[in-house]
Amino acid sequence: MFGMAAVTRVSGCLCTASSLLLRGRPSSPSLLKPAFIFYSSRLLSSRTMDNLLINDSKYAWLKELGLSSHNYGVYYGKNWCGSGELVTSYCPANNQPIAQVTQGNEADYEHAIAATKEAWNVWADIPAPQRGEIVRQIGEALRKKIELLGKLESLEMGKILPEGIGEVQEFVDIADYAVGLSRMFAGHVFPSERKGHVLLEQWNPLGTVGIITAFNFPVAVYGWNASIAMVTGNTILWKGAPSTPLTSIATTKIIQSVFEANNLPGAISSLVCGGADVGTLMAKDERINLMSFTGSTEVGKKVALMVHERFGKCLLELGGNNALIVNEDADLDMVVRSALFACAGTAGQRCTTTRRLILHEKVYDEVVQKLVKAYAQLPIGDPIEPGVLYGPMHSQQGVKLYLKTISDALNQGGKIEYGGKQLERPGNFVEPTIITGLAHNADVVMRETFAPIVYVLKCKSVDEAIVWNNEVKQGLTSSIFTKDLGNIFKWLGPKGSDCGIVNVNIPTSGAEIGGAFGGEKHTGGGRESGSDAWKQYMRRSTCTINYSKELPLAQGIKFE
Structure with a gap:
């Protein structure tokens, strides 16, 4: 059982x-x-x-x-x-x-x-x-x-x-x-x-x-x-x-x-x-x-x-199949720094890790380019050593899951922009991975994979991005990057994000203890902290x- x-x-x-x-x-x-x-x-x-x-x-x-x-x-x-x-x-x-x-x-x-x-x-x-x-x-x-x-x-x-x-x-x-x-x-x-x-x-x-x-x-x-x-x-x-x-x-x-x-x-x-x-x-x-x-x-x-x-x-x-939405008016430098931590931090093994990066079509190419560059500079190594920002996956089975998921993503039409391989070194090290080219409702995108893999999706509007944010089974955490007050309050409102954690201009991960932590739908509905x-x-x-x-x-x- x-x-x-x-x-x-x-x-x-x-x-x-x-x-x-x-x-x-x-x-x-x-x-x-x-x-x-x-x-x-x-x-x-x-x-x-x-x-x-x-x-x-x-x-x-x-x-x-x-x-x-x-x-x-x-x-x-x-x-x-x-x-x-x-x-x-x-x-x-x-x-x-x-x-x-x-x-x-x-x-x-x-x-x-x-x-x-x-x-x-x-x-x-x-x-x-x-x-x-x-x-x-x-x-x-x-x-x-x-x-x-x-x-x-x-x-x-x-x-x-x-x-x-x-x-x-x-x-x-x-x-x-x-x-x-x-x-x-x-x-x-x-x-x-x-x-x-x-x-x-x-x-x-x-x-x-x-x-x-x-x-x-x-x-x-x-x-x-x-x-x-x-x-x-x-x-x-x-x-x-x-x-x-x-x-x-x-x-x-x-x-x-x-x-x-x-x-x-x-x-x-x-x-x-x-x-x-x-x-x-x-x-x-x-x-x-x-x-x-x-x-x-x-x-x-x-x-x-x-x-x-x-x-x-x-x-x-x-679980949490978390999305980070980037509107056309977002501060892109802040976006890249936030996405790097939210997608690759803890080698993608947080329940709050960003799994889906939903970018407005007007900033899509620039954000992908900047994020690939940031990934390439990520210090990888023994997690106890100073200066290391990216360590191993917790288990060998996690590595197998990572490799199988990448294979599934490629079979469904995905394109690897960065990563996609196990590193040839002792331990359970894999490359943090960015995948583009998939539909927002592709099977592999719709399921949470506990690994450092992010799917980058292109949207036409905040309204479309909110629909995509809410279409997965889990509802743990979410974030939008925008300077538009109307979009911010739409995001926070009854027709906005359906998650238990709804952020603005910060990553999906890294919650403070003062607020209740938890999510909706298949995330379970519990609240802690x-x-x-x-x-x-x-x-x-x-x-x-x-x-x-x-x-x-x-x-x-x-x-x-």
């Missing part, structure tokens, strides 16, 4: 990647999804064990995050443990093994969820501002490790170091935001139609929030959920992506230190590293009051069905209090 047709080797046997549920941000729903290759350490030779990067003096800094050659991937307030599969995490920049992790199994999950539910009895009794103080301390602990944790993310996920550090900063920022929220979230008092009565609403925590995150943002997305969930009085059970277990473990160890320092149960924020078995258990478990899932649209739909079957609550952050996203982590009660000696009924009903 949770089908991905790619084949993965685990514990010496071949199985479909569908058996490794919930592994990454969305990819094309009609193509093979990026499946991440794990090799059981039971299959690794002693020589390979010696060659783990963590044992190389160059990577000794990993041990400052509490990591070792072998790590346990389960934590629920006692010692670290794990009885599941023994897997190896690989560096996408060179495909060398970093370290090993024993994941959790069903028994580990049962212990973890029981401890997490028990911890809620303590956590829910703590006043919200005091919970906010704990989250503030978590933010401070992250600040102290921001360089190291960002470096680990760069090593294990493959994004460039400034982005890795920036992602940890995003967790710090949302922790700061949550601290303020802990003194502000509130219901309302409404006028009652009955004399001597008060009508109000009360917000209470849901209980336990399950969080499943993706490989491409292994820290920030967890931070969005965890910070808000904790200050609103919930406990947490987290399953990170199977291909970034070291980042999940290191992040949890930082949080663990804060709870221990405050003599609080560590199971307030539990972790179970695992695959399909753990993900399925979480989705079906009635003890999880809210299931927050970040990943592909296809897998998200299956998660939602399992959660809704038990009448649970679901928060989905799924700022604004009133906190409401999704709480239950609302409408309360009527009679402080009189009379018993009037609403609507003036007499029952005598």
Whole structure:
């Protein structure tokens, strides 16, 4: 189930990647999804064990995050443990093994969820501002490790170091935001139609929030959920992506230190590293009051069905086939700089990456020419090294998806303006790619491909561009570059972009934490981070209090 047709080797046997549920941000729903290759350490030779990067003096800094050659991937307030599969995490920049992790199994999950539910009895009794103080301390602990944790993310996920550090900063920022929220979230008092009565609403925590995150943002997305969930009085059970277990473990160890320092149960924020078995258990478990899932649209739909079957609550952050529109009056230098980041940043592996670049016919040739020149100057290399702006894809399966998609685009009439090839070097490096010549509704354009490929389309007007923006199944983020106020407000209005994020004169990617993050349609409808996203982590009660000696009924009903 949770089908991905790619084949993965685990514990010496071949199985479909569908058996490794919930592994990454969305990819094309009609193509093979990026499946991440794990090799059981039971299959690794002693020589390979010696060659783990963590044992190389160059990577000794990993041990400052509490990591070792072998790590346990389960934590629920006692010692670290794990009885599941023994897997190896690989560096996408060179495909060398970093370290090993024993994941959790069903028994580990049962212990973890029981401890997490028990911890809620303590956590829910703590006043919200005091919970906010704990989250503030978590933010401070992250600040102290921001360089190291960002470096680990760069090593294990493959994004460039400034982005890795920036992602940890995003967790710090949302922790700061949550601290303020802990003194502000509130219901309302409404006028009652009955004399001597008060009508109000009360917000209470849901209980336990399950969080499943993706490989491409292994820290920030967890931070969005965890910070808000904790200050609103919930406990947490987290399953990170199977291909970034070291980042999940290191992040949890930082949080663990804060709870221990405050003599609080560590199971307030539990972790179970695992695959399909753990993900399925979480989705079906009635003890999880809210299931927050970040990943592909296809897998998200299956998660939602399992959660809704038990009448649970679901928060989905799924795919995005995002468009950046350029009108004829746009500042083209700003356009090119924005498109370079939005299309090629994180090697095209953001849910907010620009997949479609819709250019007005009057500026089409100039923008394509300038963008090709910018791509040619993009520094490619080891993402940890200074000055590098473009690193590897996260997995070998992602490279295969990239190559297959380019083949499909060419077969459908596309023309490669730049890129289109795998780079001949160690690691999962491919060229960032610009493709022109395709119809706006070509099959390959209409599907999201989680790779650094952008399709450039030529339009005649903003109205036509808006129609094209809205015709795909997903509705995550969008942007228009124009100086025309009429077009700006048309874009923002009811007949404009149908996405959850609607930008003007900035890229499609790079959202701030103060606004709600999420999208419409097949993106799932969930909202995380700022604004009133906190409401999704709480239950609302409408309360009527009679402080009189009379018993009037609403609507003036007499029952005598």
